[in-house]
Amino acid sequence: MNPKSDDTSTHAASGKAKPFFPPGSTGATTMRLRAELQHEEAKLRIFKIFMVLFVLCVGAFLVYSGISYYRESKAKAKYLALIKKAIAIKEKVLDENSTASSYVRARLLVELIDLRTEDLMPLLPREELKNAEQANRRNEEEIARLAKVSLPAAPEQPGEAFIVPSAHLDMIGIPAGKFRMGGSMDNEMPVREVAITHPFWIARTEVTNRQIQMLIPGFNSLKWGDFRLNLPSQPAVRVRWDQAVMYCRKLTELERAAGRLPSGYEYRLPTEAEWEYACRAGTSTDYYWGKEFGNEGAKYANGLDYKSAERFQWRLPPVAGAADDDGHRVAAPAGSFQPNAWGLYDMSGNAAEWCYDWYDPKAYSDPEMAGPDPVKRDPVSVGFTRYRPFDAGTWTTETACRVIRGGDWGMDPKKLRSAYRFFMPPNESDTAVGFRPVLAREIR
Numbered sequence: 001m002n003p004k005s006d007d008t009s010t011h012a013a014s015g016k017a018k019p020f021f022p023p024g025s026t027g028a029t030t031m032r033l034r035a036e037l038q039h040e041e042a043k044l045r046i047f048k049i050f051m052v053l054f055v056l057c058v059g060a061f062l063v064y065s066g067i068s069y070y071r072e073s074k075a076k077a078k079y080l081a082l083i084k085k086a087i088a089i090k091e092k093v094l095d096e097n098s099t100a101s102s103y104v105r106a107r108l109l110v111e112l113i114d115l116r117t118e119d120l121m122p123l124l125p126r127e128e129l130k131n132a133e134q135a136n137r138r139n140e141e142e143i144a145r146l147a148k149v150s151l152p153a154a155p156e157q158p159g160e161a162f163i164v165p166s167a168h169l170d171m172i173g174i175p176a177g178k179f180r181m182g183g184s185m186d187n188e189m190p191v192r193e194v195a196i197t198h199p200f201w202i203a204r205t206e207v208t209n210r211q212i213q214m215l216i217p218g219f220n221s222l223k224w225g226d227f228r229l230n231l232p233s234q235p236a237v238r239v240r241w242d243q244a245v246m247y248c249r250k251l252t253e254l255e256r257a258a259g260r261l262p263s264g265y266e267y268r269l270p271t272e273a274e275w276e277y278a279c280r281a282g283t284s285t286d287y288y289w290g291k292e293f294g295n296e297g298a299k300y301a302n303g304l305d306y307k308s309a310e311r312f313q314w315r316l317p318p319v320a321g322a323a324d325d326d327g328h329r330v331a332a333p334a335g336s337f338q339p340n341a342w343g344l345y346d347m348s349g350n351a352a353e354w355c356y357d358w359y360d361p362k363a364y365s366d367p368e369m370a371g372p373d374p375v376k377r378d379p380v381s382v383g384f385t386r387y388r389p390f391d392a393g394t395w396t397t398e399t400a401c402r403v404i405r406g407g408d409w410g411m412d413p414k415k416l417r418s419a420y421r422f423f424m425p426p427n428e429s430d431t432a433v434g435f436r437p438v439l440a441r442e443i444r
Contacts, residue, residue, distance in 0.1 A: 076123060079123070080120070080123045080124075083115065083119045083120045083123070084120070086115060087112065087115050087116065087120065090108060090111060090112050090115065091112065093108060094108045094109070094112070101160075102146035102147075102162070103146075103160065103161045103162055103163065105142075105146055106142075106143050106146045106147065106162070106163035107163060107170065109139045109142055109143050109146075109163075110143065110163055110168045110170075112135075112139055113136050113139050113140070113168070114210070114232075114233075116132050116135065116136055117136065117210070117232075118210070118232050118233070120132060121133075140165065143163055143165045143168075144165040144258070146163070147162055147163060147164065147165050147260050148259070148260060159171075159173025159174070159199050159200070159201050160173055161173055161201075161204075161343075162201075164251065164255065164260075164267075165255075165258070165260070166214070166215070166251055166254040166255055166258070167207075167211050167214050167215055167251055168210075168211055168214065169203045169204075169207070169211060169251075169437065170203065170204040170205065171201040171202065171203060171204070171439055172201060172202055172203075172204050172342060172343055172344060173199060173200075173201050174196075174199060174200050174201065174202055174274075174277070174278050174342065175199050176195075176196055176197055176198055176199050177195075177196055177277070178193055178194065178195045178196070179193070179194060179196075179276070179277050179280055179282075179284075180192070180193055180194075180284055181193075181194040181273060181276055181277070181364070181419075182364055182419055183286070183417060183418075183419025183420065184419075185419075185420070186361070187361040187362075187363075187364075187421060188364065188419045188420070188421065189364060189365075190364055190365060191364075192364065192370070194273050194277070194372070194374060195372035195373070196273065196274060196277050196372070196373060197372045197373055198373070198440070198441050200270075200274060200438050200439060200440035200441070201438060201439040201440070202270060202274070202278050202344065202436060202437075202438045202439075203436045203437050203438070204335070204339075204343060204344060204345060205235070205334035205335045205344075205345045205346060205436070206235035206236070206334055206346055206350065206351050206353060206434045206435065206436050207235065207236050207239075207247070207434060207435055207436065207437065208232065208233055208234060208235055208236060208334050209221055209230055209231065209232050209233075209234055209235075209236050210232035210233070211236070212236040212239070212247060215247050215250050215251060215254075216243065216246070216247060216250075219236065219239075219243075220238075221234065221236055221237045221238050222238060224330055224431045227329060227330040229330060229331055229431060231333070233333035233334060234331045234332070234333055234334065235331055235334050235346070235350055235351035235434045236351075236434050236435075237331060237351050237429075237430070237431055237432055237433055237434045238429040238430065238431060238433075239354070239429060239433060239434050239435055240426065240427055240428065240429045241269075241354050241402045241424075241426035241427070242426055242427060243429075244269055244354050244434075244435040244437075245268070245269065247435075247437070248266075248267045248268045248269060248437050249267075251267040251437065252266045252267045252268075255267065261439075262439075264441055264442055265439055265440060265441055265442065266439070266440070266441075266442045267437050267438070267439055268356060268437065268438060268440065268442075268443065269354055269355055269356040269435060269437065269438070270355055270356060270436070270437075270438040270440070271355060271356045271357055271373070271374070271375040271443070272355045272356070272357045272363075272374075272375070272376070272403050272405065272421065273373065273374050273375070274438060274440065275353070275355050275405050275406075276405070276418060276419065278342065278344060278347070279340065279344070279347040279348070279405070279406070279418045280340075280418050281340040281341040281342040281344065282341055282342075283340075283341070283418070285418075286417045286418065286419070287300070287301075287348060287416070287417060287418060288300070288340040288341070288347065288348070288418055289338075289340075292321060293321045293322065293323065293413035293416065294321055294322075294323060295323045295324060297321075297323055297348075297413060297416070298323035298324075298325070298326035298327075299337065299338050300337050300338045300339075300340075300348060300349075301326070301337060301346070301348035301349035301350070301407075301416050302326050302328050302331070302332045302336070302337060302346070302349040302350040302409045303322070303323070303326065303348070303349040303407060303408075303409060303410075303411055303412065303413055303415075303416045304316065304320075304322060304409070304410055304411055304412050304413075305322050305323040305324060305325050305326045306322055306323070306324050306325070307324065307325035307329075308325075308326075308328075308329050308409075308410075309322070311329055312329075312410075314410075316412055317412055317414070320412045320413055320414070321413045321414075322412060322413055328409065329409075330409050330410075331350055331351055331408075331409050331432070332350055332409070334346060334350070336350075337349075337350070346406075347406055347418075348406055348407055348416040348417075348418070349406070349407055349408060349409060349411070349416050350406075350408065350409055351406075351408055351409070351432055351433065351434035352404045352405065352406050352407055352408040352411075352422075352430075352432055352433045352434070353404065353405050353406045353433070353434060353435050353436050354402060354403075354404060354433065354434075354435040355402065355403040355404065355405055356375060356402075356403075356443065357375055357376040357377075357402065357403045358376045358377070358378060358379045358380060358400060358401070358402060358403070359376070359380065359382060359400075359401045359402060359403045359421070359423035360376055360380040360382075361382060363376050375443060376403075377443075379400035380400060381398045381399060381400055382398070382399070382400070382401055382423065383396045383397070383398055384396065384397055384398075384399050384401055384423070384424070384425060399425050400425070400426075401423035401424055401425050401426070402423060402424065402425075402426045403421055403422075403423055404421070404422050404423055404424055404433060405420070405421060406420075407420060408432035408433070409432055410432055411432075
């Protein structure tokens, strides 16, 4: 018996025999083609599965987008209807107050313009924008007409409130008088009686982003971290002293050209004495609402509270007297808190404010500052601390600085006192420093 043929038959009988095709034979080619076909079929199955998944994902995305678009459109339409309703109500109030004072009517007109500009017009289709713009122009003309009526012809008398047409500033009349200026810190002493011999007007709130952009187009307060500082109703910050002065000069030119400026008066930054006099509003306590800050202070001033300190991972002084939460982490919309006795908002906190004077730590003991209407006209070199990038420490330079008053949203309560004064070089800016103009006698 042939051993090889016996071995083959044995394997065949057991079912384990495999066909053997010499290379290049027809059988080998068939097997290779079959393997390639199976591979291509597998690739096709994978491609089909991928395409099915892709179509399902695209379909899900389109469905989600459609639902989201529908919801957004519905929400937008609902919000638009609310804004139009609010405008209609305010227009009705304006009609009902046809015999009200020119100031009251001008304030209502400014509110109408704000509603249209900030809330309505961004949502309107192009064909409806023209009507809103025309309505704003009519309101602007009426504000200008009312301003000529409301601005007193004799500025030496206590002033009535009025709206400045060129910038929509709400100006509050402050009577002449005397007050005790100063406080308990070295640069606030000695406390002495100061006379403000002429009435003046001061803006009810800090200049907002919308108001500064009316005269300085393109100005932007930007952001601080994730927090916006450039909303139209927030106070304008990152304002240099020279920018604030430029704003006031431009406003003076516009109002003088329109014949709405009393003789000898100008729009400018307040002197340090005018600012503290307006801030105190007849009070002599540390704050214009009382002796302490605490949660009562949170009704009047936006400062560093415990909630903000936790959010920013900052440390409050052990005896800060801070509020638990004033409701805002950074600058709040102007006028969000309660005003002082003279109707001025945010004199403490929110945004700090530039003053006209050069800063001098010993200004209050200077004999030249002892008279009525004191103002520091001459620069004094003082140590100003600057911060290195990436928290790499600080260094101090000697330079002339301008006075800043009122404190801001990032300061603890002791720096929100009516007497607190600090400073910065006039060519620098800060995320919490803005300004508030006065209409007062020219400084010569």
